[in-house]
Amino acid sequence: xxxxxxxxxxxxxxxxxxxxxxxxxxxxxxxxxxxxxxxxxxxxxxxxxxxxxxxxxxxxxxxxxxxxxxxxxxxxxxxxxxxxxxxxxxxxxxxxxxxxxxxxxxxxxxxxxxxxxxxxxxxxxxxxxxxxxxxxxxxxxxxxxxxxxxxxxxxxxxxxxxxxxxxxxxxxxxxxxxxxxxxxxxxxxxxxxxxxxxxxxxxxxxxxxxxxxxxxx
Amino acid sequence: xxxxxxxxxxxxxxxxxxxxxxxxxxxxxxxxxxxxxxxxxxxxxxxxxxxxxxxxxxxxxxxxxxxxxxxxxxxxxxxxxxxxxxxxxxxxxxxxxxxxxxxxxxxxxxxxxxxxxxxxxxxxxxxxxxxxxxxxxxxxxxxxxxxxxxxxxxxxxxxxxxxxxxxxxxxxxxxxxxxxxxxxxxxxxxxxxxxxxxxxxxxxxxxxxxxxxxxxxxxxxxxxxxxxxxxxxxxxxxxxxxxx
Numbered sequence: 001x002x003x004x005x006x007x008x009x010x011x012x013x014x015x016x017x018x019x020x021x022x023x024x025x026x027x028x029x030x031x032x033x034x035x036x037x038x039x040x041x042x043x044x045x046x047x048x049x050x051x052x053x054x055x056x057x058x059x060x061x062x063x064x065x066x067x068x069x070x071x072x073x074x075x076x077x078x079x080x081x082x083x084x085x086x087x088x089x090x091x092x093x094x095x096x097x098x099x100x101x102x103x104x105x106x107x108x109x110x111x112x113x114x115x116x117x118x119x120x121x122x123x124x125x126x127x128x129x130x131x132x133x134x135x136x137x138x139x140x141x142x143x144x145x146x147x148x149x150x151x152x153x154x155x156x157x158x159x160x161x162x163x164x165x166x167x168x169x170x171x172x173x174x175x176x177x178x179x180x181x182x183x184x185x186x187x188x189x190x191x192x193x194x195x196x197x198x199x200x201x202x203x204x205x206x207x208x209x210x211x212x213x214x215x216x217x
Numbered sequence: 218x219x220x221x222x223x224x225x226x227x228x229x230x231x232x233x234x235x236x237x238x239x240x241x242x243x244x245x246x247x248x249x250x251x252x253x254x255x256x257x258x259x260x261x262x263x264x265x266x267x268x269x270x271x272x273x274x275x276x277x278x279x280x281x282x283x284x285x286x287x288x289x290x291x292x293x294x295x296x297x298x299x300x301x302x303x304x305x306x307x308x309x310x311x312x313x314x315x316x317x318x319x320x321x322x323x324x325x326x327x328x329x330x331x332x333x334x335x336x337x338x339x340x341x342x343x344x345x346x347x348x349x350x351x352x353x354x355x356x357x358x359x360x361x362x363x364x365x366x367x368x369x370x371x372x373x374x375x376x377x378x379x380x381x382x383x384x385x386x387x388x389x390x391x392x393x394x395x396x397x398x399x400x401x402x403x404x405x406x407x408x409x410x411x412x413x414x415x416x417x418x419x420x421x422x423x424x425x426x427x428x429x430x431x432x433x434x435x436x437x438x439x440x441x442x443x444x445x446x447x448x449x450x451x452x453x454x455x456x457x458x459x460x461x
Contacts (some may be wrong), residue, residue, distance in 0.1 A: 077239060078409075083247035084349035088257060091356055095261050095318060101311040103268040105285075107290055108309070110275045 240339035250347055252336060257344040259329075260321050280348030289317070293446075300450035301457065304369075308453055311361055315354065316446035319345055323408055323438030327415075327431065344406055345441075351405040355397035358449040374456065396452060400445060407441050 240251040271282030279287050293313035297305035300312075306352055325331075326343025344350045366374035378389045411434040418427040 079348055080250070081349060081352070082249060083244065084250045084253055084347065085353045085356075087254065088344070088350045088353040091261065092314065092318060092354060092357060095264065096310050096314040099268060099314050099317070100263055102265065103272055104288065104290065104293075104310050104313055107272045107286060108294075111287060111290070114277060115408060154348055162450060189338060 223402040233268070238339040247289060249409065250339075251351060252339050252341050253347040256325065256331065256341055257322070257350070260318065260344060262323055263325070264317055264321055273368045290426050293317075296447055297445075297450050300447060301454035304457065305450075308361075308365070308450065311453075312446050312450045315358070315449050316442050317353070317403065319445050320439060320442035322340065322350075324435065325440060326408065327434050335354060342412060345404055345408045346412060348401065348405050352397070353444070354404070355401035357461060358400060358452060359397045361458040362452040364379045366455045400448060404441055404445055407437055411437055 239253075242249050242251040242254070267282070267404070268286060271286045275283060290313070293316060294309055296316070297309050297312045301308055322343050322345045326346060331341035366377075378386055380389075415427055415431055415434055418430055
């Protein structure tokens with residue numbers, strides 16, 4: 001990683017030996033490595049101490065890296081345009097055509113057809129809903145008729161039974177009246193009889209009284 | 218000291234990120250990046266294979282793979298429709314392939330264990346990790362929107378350069394260069410940076426810590442694919458409808 005970063009910024013490379021600093025304090029001998037990436041300060045003299053410590057640290061860390069890596073450093077070609085570009089464009093176009101043939105077109109057509117079929121079915125369902133309404137109306141009419149019939153029959157029956165009942169009541173009343181008449185007549189007869197009987201008794205009694213009150217002179 | 222050197226060397230070997238190192242092939246005198254071509258073939262094979270498998274025998278009531286691919290197609294159609302408008306039909310393959318290719322490329326870089334396969338030089342990674350791929354896609358997008366504008370509106374398409382005022386002519390011309398530039402560099406930078414972050418984190422802390430970053434990488438990869446496809450569709454739609 002460090003190699004790559006180093007390699008991709010070759011312009012700011014200076015060697016640590018170029019800076020007027022004490023030699024870094026480590027035991028390892030001076031390797032070929034210490035090429036350091038240093039920020040370019042405006043006034044290096046003022047920043048000697050900072051640059052010194054930085055260079056010491058970086059040099060130390062680099063000295064610990066395996067020396068073999070230094071040899072393998074290679075210019076990183078991030079923006080390396082070559083024939084890959086047109087090949088990728090061609091690959092993309094081929095992929096586009098192929099995907100269109102096996103994916104977008106067939107599946108899209110299938111989905112559209114299904115949508116159309118579903119819409120058609122839905123609209124046909126709406127039509128049957130009108131039919132259902134008609135049937136419902138019919139059923140309602142039938143129910144109404146049936147109800148009317150039933151209520152008519154009920155009324156009729158009610159009337160009939162009422163008539164019957166009235167007839168029976170009238171009969172009963174007549175019977176009772178007749179019996180009443182009879183009983184009244186009986187009572188009258190008994191009354192007259194009793195009155196006749198009483199008249200006779202009254203006659204006898206008055207005769208007795210007259211006899212008693214008026215002595216035979 | 219020696220032990221430390223050895224462990225450090227081991228770390229370098231494990232985490233060796235090879236940025237800008239390519240596996241060069243020579244094809245008819247031209248140099249190409251072999252690792253990009255290999256991974257792009259794998260991505261194309263994945264796309265074509267899964268699509269062919271899922272759409273082979275479409276059912277009225279979709280299940281499994283077909284369901285997923287129908288969802289993806291609806292998604293692509295939705296993107297195209299919102300950006301291009303009612304005449305989006307012919308552009309669905311372009312936008313869809315743009316989205317799917319970038320998406321699968323990005324995710325293949327994050328999910329497929331490319332590093333298992335050793336190359337003599339360079340390493341396998343997402344095809345969108347290479348500037349050639351992203352520039353190719355961006356240039357295709359430019360061509361596409363020019364084509365869309367010219368077929369739809371004829372030569373009056375160039376009238377957009379002096380609208381709303383002729384003063385903006387330089388800026389309008391500049392736009393034709395900045396569009397592919399921003400498209401390609403956005404994708405390239407995001408994917409490369411993402412892979413670098415993951416690799417560096419893995420080399421520093423080889424467990425647990427890089428996992429959230431990996432998920433973030435998956436998220437950004439998807440977002441980048443969506444952004445690229447949406448912008449391509451927006452450019453096409455813009456050149457078709459023109460400035461008013």
